[in-house]
Each structure stands twice: as structure tokens, then as C-alpha cells.
Amino acid sequence: SQQGEEDPQAxxxxxxxxxxxxxxxxxxxxxxQWYRQNSGRGLVHLILIRSNEREKHSGRLRVTxxxxxxxxxxxxxxxxxxxxxxxxxxxxxxxxxxxxQLTFGKGTKLSVIP
Amino acid sequence: DGGITQSPKYLFRKxxxxxxxxxEQNLNHDAMYWYRQDPGQGLRLIYYSQIVNDFQKGDIAExxxxxxxxxxxxxxxxxxxxxxxxxFYLCASSIVSGVNEKLxxxxxxxxxxx
Numbered sequence: 001s002q003q004g005e006e007d008p009q010a011x012x013x014x015x016x017x018x019x020x021x022x023x024x025x026x027x028x029x030x031x032x033q034w035y036r037q038n039s040g041r042g043l044v045h046l047i048l049i050r051s052n053e054r055e056k057h058s059g060r061l062r063v064t065x066x067x068x069x070x071x072x073x074x075x076x077x078x079x080x081x082x083x084x085x086x087x088x089x090x091x092x093x094x095x096x097x098x099x100x101q102l103t104f105g106k107g108t109k110l111s112v113i114p
Numbered sequence: 115d116g117g118i119t120q121s122p123k124y125l126f127r128k129x130x131x132x133x134x135x136x137x138e139q140n141l142n143h144d145a146m147y148w149y150r151q152d153p154g155q156g157l158r159l160i161y162y163s164q165i166v167n168d169f170q171k172g173d174i175a176e177x178x179x180x181x182x183x184x185x186x187x188x189x190x191x192x193x194x195x196x197x198x199x200x201x202f203y204l205c206a207s208s209i210v211s212g213v214n215e216k217l218x219x220x221x222x223x224x225x226x227x228x
Contacts, residue, residue, distance in 0.1 A: 030213045030214065031213065031214050033216060035217075035219075040202075040222070040224075041221055041222065042118075042120075042204055042206075042219035042220050042221045042222050043157075043204065043206075043217070043219045044219070045216040045217065045218070048214065048216055050214065088156060088157070092213060092214065092215075094213070099162070099164060099170065099211050100211065100212055100213050100215070101159060101162075101172070102159075102217060103159075104149075104156040104157040104158075105156050106154065106155055106156045107156060
């Protein structure tokens with residue numbers, strides 16, 4: 001299965017700074033999604049970028065996708081303490097029998113210091 | 115208030131015991147999923163269901179079983195054949211099982227072995 005790998009594994013920044021995390025994957029995808037998980041909770045969808053898109057914005061989030069390099073980056077601007085969480089990339093690809101599967105990476109643990 | 119409800123939040127299993135994790139959704143979604151998360155790891159797909167009375171194995175189905183008798187419900191049974199069941203289990207749903215679908219997650223069940 002193709003798995004996204006996030007980099008760095010952990011990131012610590014001051015409140016107000018920008019945070020950038022990267023995701024690399026192995027083979028072609030239909031789309032790439034980013035999810036956030038607060039400690040001990042479920043995941044919440046942040047943003048989705050399709051394979052034919054290069055950049056997408058949602059509020060303080062900016063995601064880019066470079067299919068020639070099998071990589072994506074997530075930029076969080078003007079970080080807040082509430083952004084402290086683990087962010088995961090997930091790649092969506094056809095898995096056969098008419099179904100699509102999301103495959104998740106191990107996540108980047110972001111700590112925003114007030 | 116629509117969403118996905120997982121219960122219980124914490125569950126303990128004795129040796130040789132089967133336990134069942136509950137997942138209920140009132141989002142009217144066709145597709146439902148079970149993921150396993152180990153500490154510091156990404157999510158791994160156990161089983162998924164695209165429609166009532168149908169389900170498919172994911173990447174790590176051994177030692178688990180599911181049923182989908184109602185659209186709203188997708189319970190997961192962790193059988194005694196699963197030798198390392200301690201993990202955080204997440205249930206998710208999507209409108210359909212298809213490309214560009216985002217997942218909605220429950221708040222998870224932490225399963226531990228006594």
C-alpha cells in the first residue's frame with residue numbers, strides 16, 4: 001500500500017509563527033488530504049487537494065501538491081496554541097473492485113508555544 | 115446534532131475474550147470504516163463497508179470481524195485470535211466510497227488488555 005510519510009515527525013514553534021510540514025508518497029494518487037488529531041481524539045478533515053491542482057487555500061492553511069515529485073506541503077500561517085495537534089496526510093487511490101482507500105502517514109506532531 | 119458516536123471510550127479485554135466496539139452514525143452516509151492506530155503511528159485500515167450488508171477486508175483484517183446490518187451501524191469485534199489488540203480504534207464514515215471523499219471520524223475507543 002502506498003503510504004504518505006510526513007516530515008518532520010515533530011515541530012515546535014512560537015505562537016504567531018508559520019509552520020510547514022511535508023508529505024511524500026510513493027505512487028500516483030487521485031487526491032491528497034490533510035487531517036488533524038488532538039490528543040486522544042478522532043481526526044478532523046482539514047483540506048483536500050486533487051491531483052490536477054497545484055495549490056489550495058483554506059483560511060490559515062495553504063497546501064501545495066507536486067505530482068512530479070510525489071510530495072505535498074501544508075503551511076499553517078499565524079499559528080495559535082489551538083493548532084497544537086498531530087497533522088496527518090492521507091493519499092486517496094483506487095484499490096480495486098470499484099473502491100478507493102485512504103492511506104495515512106504517521107503524522108507530524110505540532111506544538112505551538114503561547 | 116449529526117455525527118459519529120463510538121462507544122465505549124475505554125474498553126478492557128481479558129485473555130481469550132471477544133469484545134465488540136460500537137460505531138453509530140446519523141449522517142446518512144453509505145460508507146463506513148474501521149481504523150487501528152498504534153502510538154506514534156498512522157492509521158491502518160481494518161475493514162470497510164460501502165453499503166449495507168456488504169464489507170471488505172482492509173490491510174489488517176486478521177483477528178477482527180464486522181457486520182453491517184443497518185446503514186447507521188458498523189460494529190467491530192476484536193476476537194481472541196487478535197494477539198495484540200491494544201490500540202486506539204477509530205470509526206469513520208463518508209457519503210459514499212469513492213474518489214475525493216473526505217472522512218468523518220468518531221472520537222475513538224481505547225482498547226487495552228488486562
